[in-house]
Every structure is written in C-alpha cells, then in structure tokens.
Amino acid sequence: MKYSLPGRFMKILILFLTLGAALPSTIYGKQEKPGMHYSIEITSDEYKKARVEFSFSVQDSLLHMSSIGANQIPKRWAAFVHDLKAVTEDGNPLKIEDLEGAQWKIHAPKGTQVILSYTIHLDHENYSWSGGVDGAAYAREWGVFYTGRSLFIMNGEKNINLEATFKIPETWKISTPWDQIEKGVNSYSIATQAHLEDSMIFAGKHEEKIIKRDQFELIFVLGGSEIIAQKESFGQLATGIMDYYIELMGGIPNPAPDNAFNKSIVIINSYSGTDGEVIGNNISILLEAGGDQLSQMVGMFIFAHEFFHLWNGKSFAPVNNDCEWFKEGFSNYYTLKSLFHVGYLNRESYLQTLNNLFYKKYDEDDGVGRLSMTDGDQKHEHWGLIYSGGLFAAIAQDMIIRTATKNEKSLDDLMRGLYQKYGGTDQGYSLEEIQSSLSQMSGLDQSAFFESYIQGVQRIPLEDYLNMAGFNASEENGNINISLKKESDLNSSEITNGLFGIN
Numbered sequence: 001m002k003y004s005l006p007g008r009f010m011k012i013l014i015l016f017l018t019l020g021a022a023l024p025s026t027i028y029g030k031q032e033k034p035g036m037h038y039s040i041e042i043t044s045d046e047y048k049k050a051r052v053e054f055s056f057s058v059q060d061s062l063l064h065m066s067s068i069g070a071n072q073i074p075k076r077w078a079a080f081v082h083d084l085k086a087v088t089e090d091g092n093p094l095k096i097e098d099l100e101g102a103q104w105k106i107h108a109p110k111g112t113q114v115i116l117s118y119t120i121h122l123d124h125e126n127y128s129w130s131g132g133v134d135g136a137a138y139a140r141e142w143g144v145f146y147t148g149r150s151l152f153i154m155n156g157e158k159n160i161n162l163e164a165t166f167k168i169p170e171t172w173k174i175s176t177p178w179d180q181i182e183k184g185v186n187s188y189s190i191a192t193q194a195h196l197e198d199s200m201i202f203a204g205k206h207e208e209k210i211i212k213r214d215q216f217e218l219i220f221v222l223g224g225s226e227i228i229a230q231k232e233s234f235g236q237l238a239t240g241i242m243d244y245y246i247e248l249m250g251g252i253p254n255p256a257p258d259n260a261f262n263k264s265i266v267i268i269n270s271y272s273g274t275d276g277e278v279i280g281n282n283i284s285i286l287l288e289a290g291g292d293q294l295s296q297m298v299g300m301f302i303f304a305h306e307f308f309h310l311w312n313g314k315s316f317a318p319v320n321n322d323c324e325w326f327k328e329g330f331s332n333y334y335t336l337k338s339l340f341h342v343g344y345l346n347r348e349s350y351l352q353t354l355n356n357l358f359y360k361k362y363d364e365d366d367g368v369g370r371l372s373m374t375d376g377d378q379k380h381e382h383w384g385l386i387y388s389g390g391l392f393a394a395i396a397q398d399m400i401i402r403t404a405t406k407n408e409k410s411l412d413d414l415m416r417g418l419y420q421k422y423g424g425t426d427q428g429y430s431l432e433e434i435q436s437s438l439s440q441m442s443g444l445d446q447s448a449f450f451e452s453y454i455q456g457v458q459r460i461p462l463e464d465y466l467n468m469a470g471f472n473a474s475e476e477n478g479n480i481n482i483s484l485k486k487e488s489d490l491n492s493s494e495i496t497n498g499l500f501g502i503n
C-alpha cells in the first residue's frame, strides 16, 4: 500500500501537536461559593446569537472573560459581547464600566446578588485565528460550537460547583463535557471555573457517541453528513485507541485531585479545512469537507496524540519544563503504536511516517546539534528537536531495554510505573527519575545517553538504535531509510514487533 505525507499534512500536524501546551494548573479554594448559574438561550431564528444570563453573588468588582486566546483582537473575547447589562435581584440597574480587554468593572458591593445579561454574536469566523477557529467558536448549518472562553463572563477566580442551563430549539440537542444534573433536562453542574473556561460545547443536530470505560467517558460529537456517515468507523478507531491506552497503562486517566475530570469531549465537524485544537481535557477537530484520506488521518493523529496526554501529561506530569521531550516525544511514540494497533497504519506506513514526518523535521531543525531537548521553552520553535527528538529518545530507549532484557521489559513498563506512582496525586516526576528508571529497566547505566543526547546537544543516532532490532536503517541526505531485515532471529523480530506495539 502506497502512502505519502505531503507538506500540508506536516504543517497541520505540527501546528496542532504544539497546541497541547500545558495550561497553568489552578488550585481551587476549598470554600464553596454557591449560586453561580448561567442560562444560555439559542433560538433557531437567530442561531448565531447566544443570550446568556449569569446570576451570582458579587465577589469583587471585576467581571472578566478568559485571559487565554483572542489576542489578535484589541477587545479580545469582549468583541463578541453585546448588550451587557446588570441588575440586582430586585431589578435595579447596576453600572458597568468597560475596562481593557475582556474585562469590566461592576459597581456593586460584595455580596450583592446580580443578574448579568449579554448576547454573544457568533461572528468569530470573521476574524483570523492563529490556532484556527476550532479553538474559538463557529457555526455550521447543523449547529453551533462554542468554547467556554468565548461564551462566559466570570466573577472571581477559584469558584467551584457552578451550573449551566441551556434553552435550545426543540429539534436540537446539546453536548458538553459536564455532568447532567437531571436526565432529559439540559442542566449541568460544572466542578470548577477551569472546567467552565476549558469546556467545548456543541448545540445542534449533530450525533453523539459515548464510549465509557469504568468511570471515564469519552464523548464523541460528530457533525455534518460526511462525518456522521463515518460514525461507526470513528467510533471503532477511537474505542480501539482508548482500549489500547487503558490496557497499556492499566487504567483510565487518573489526574491530580485539583484537576479531576471524568469526561472528555471530542468534537469533530466537517469544515472548509482540516484543523484541530485541545483545550483542557477537550479536543476540537475540523475535517475538510470532501477531503481525502489524508485529512482523516490528520484528524486521527491529532486525536490519538492529544488523547494520550490524558495519561502522559495529566495523570503523570513533569515537575519542570525539562521533560517536554518526554511528554511530547513519548506521546508521539504511543500515538504511532496506537494507530498501528487499530490498523490505521501498517508496517510500511508507520515507517514512512517516521521518516516523512518525524525524521525530516528533526533533520531540518537548526536546534539539533545546538540546543538541548531539555529546553522545554523551545518546543514551539524547535518542534523537530523536541517532538521528533523525544520520539527518537523513546525508540532508542525501547530498543535498549528490549535488547538488554530479551524483550522481557519495555518502555511500556516505565509508562505503567509512572501512571501507578503519580496517577491521582499532585506529585510529578523529574528528569533524574526518568534517567534512573530507564537505567533500572535495562540494567544499563544511561547517564552517557542522557549526557550526550538529552542534556547534551548531540544528535541521536537513530539508525544505530533501529539496527539493534530487526531493521536495516540508514540515515542519508536528510532521510532515514528503514526496512525490515529479511532474515532475523526470533529475538530481534520480537523487538521489531515491539516498535509497532505488538508485544
């Protein structure tokens, strides 16, 4: 089967894989501040408007929208807010003053019960978005997409136990990553303000597919006839990827207590181009209408990479910025393995992706040979060094461990160990721990490897590590040519299988 990955694929993929930057974690106040309620009304006549009412008790004089995103617009998210008004419980008007960006000052003493009302005009597609409109808000013929950032004005910082109720046309339904308060009613409880801001919502005539494992729900939202027609295959792929990750790790995502979540929403809509973005634990994907198999593959790749971060990134996370190579690169390795596992890649296309995407980006990156991949701040500027370099470090270490232990152990054991140790805690791992765990796994001291390739700036000789297994690999002219050895002993063919995720 012939397979190629043109520039468009790489550009889109690189853009999106870099969007998974960790958001600052917030520690929530222990005290409950009850009574924060949003009601959102969308009508079919004016479906590009969302009328919002927010009732709350004043905590401070600042009303604000998310501080993340919409940086290209002077008024930021407030550019889409119209008819902003506030009244007391008794209906007495309160003065609101415009401040810079998406912020306002409300003239009301602390503790005043306020009903704030405003309308969001869904005009986001009139602007250009560096990360794509999929991280903002957009309308399709079959419904509307909002991020929490685009929709909610907030008061105070660390609120918990919020509620939202939607009023939508009768023939519509709504998908959110929140818990429904009562079956059949579009009311939801939202654990924290971060869950509100980081949410993604779709309202319309879409289809939903929920995949549940233990206490964890993956909510697939599919919009547009082309996408809905592939509902079964999307569902099968996603289920296969999810089961692979759960089996690998030994459980569902187990985040830190202050970032607890039991649902992730993945919203896939047909659109004019292919795009993807992750916010919090949620993923937004646009697939080009009438697009080829490639567009679909980009979508699946984005999904599989971002989804893996619910374990490698959310269930266990580094304490410092010096392990981005591990977070992103090892996620890339398991993304490839998961796509192979579900049959989306075969041996040939897996190896071609390794060269056409990852090796080429590594080879072209002028940070390689000059910067250390522990410099996590450089991950956007030096995708090749950190995302590809991290993947190559993963492959090298997997080959070292498998060879040294006659395939008894592998990188999978490290991933499982980190999940067991840090899942459900607010502790994280360090660079030193990764180094010593890898040394322990193979029984071979990895300090020279780390000194040269991780903390040091030397280029990883990927061919040497692939040749430890049953591959013939050679690096030349900016490419790595990899083929399977014709004759290899049982041990090395088992190690070869390990690269693909067959254990």
Ligand SMILES: [Zn+2]
Residues within 6 Å of the ligand: 017, 018, 020, 021, 305, 306, 309, 327, 328, 331
């Ligand atoms: Zn990532």
